[in-house]
Amino acid sequence: MICPNCGAENPDSTNFCTNCGTRLVQDSNQGQAPQDGPVGFNPNNGNAYGNNQNFNYQNGNPGNFQQPPYLAAAGITGRSIALAIILSIVTCGIYNIYWFIVLTDETNVLCNRQHETSGVLAFLLTIVTCGIYGWFWAYKLGEKVDQIRGEQSASNSILFIILQIIGLGIVAEAIAQDTVNKAVRFQ
Structure with missing residues (x-):
């Protein structure tokens, strides 16, 4: 059939x-x-x-x-974490902006939270607030990672905030991307 x-x-x-x-x-x-x-x-x-x-x-x-x-x-196919990090470094952070936006939108879809802040708006708010919104974004990304993994009492939110504050937001993005990759069964 x-x-x-x-x-x-x-x-x-x-x-x-x-x-x-x-x-x-x-x-x-x-x-x-x-x-x-x-x-x-x-x-x-x-x-x-x-x-x-x-x-x-x-x-x-x-x-x-x-x-x-x-x-x-939704068109979520996953992406190579190593390649995303390398492209972020080689392009002096331009690819990281794209990754930030797409990762935010993909985690919103996977968590059925399409009503939450889109990736573009989250990026603009981070710029306007001189990075302060990025801390809130990291907290929400940690919540979404916990929801995708099915871990109700996990503390990825705190880990992601700490990583964002000390300038290692790309590590939080890599952890979140790994979760998205596993959710869509990306090899």
């Missing part, structure tokens, strides 16, 4: 596309819009860091677990 949304080939026994999560089989509710995932699917259950224990399985089989469709749709 071919998915009408993404064109991926799927076994005939599946109800949802194994690539994007779109419903493949119409049930008796013909008038309803197709669902984005299995019944009971909620990206807020469990977390994107690999703790899928709270997600429902397709056909009741854990082998048929589907990736949350919001990761691929």
Whole structure:
């Protein structure tokens, strides 16, 4: 069976596309819009860091677990941490500005916090406040890293603030990027 949304080939026994999560089989509710995932699917259950224990399985089989469709749709693919650091140094910090902005936006998406400050606005506020907003940004980034990892009592927020204050914000970005990479299963 071919998915009408993404064109991926799927076994005939599946109800949802194994690539994007779109419903493949119409049930008796013909008038309803197709669902984005299995019944009971909620990206807020469990977390994107690999703790899928709270997600429902397709056909009741854990082998048929589907990736949350919001990761691929958001365009989050991960990036090499070493390359990002090298490019930040070689470009005298210009790449680091891009990395700061994109990392902020990606962690907002992974935590389902799109309403929070965007990367561009966070960067501008950091400049306008002479770096003081950067401390708040580091705190919020630590919270988002804890949420993505599923660690409710972790203290990445404090670690990130300390790193930001002593001028090692790039280390906080590298830790956050590692978390994003694991969440999207970047190799």
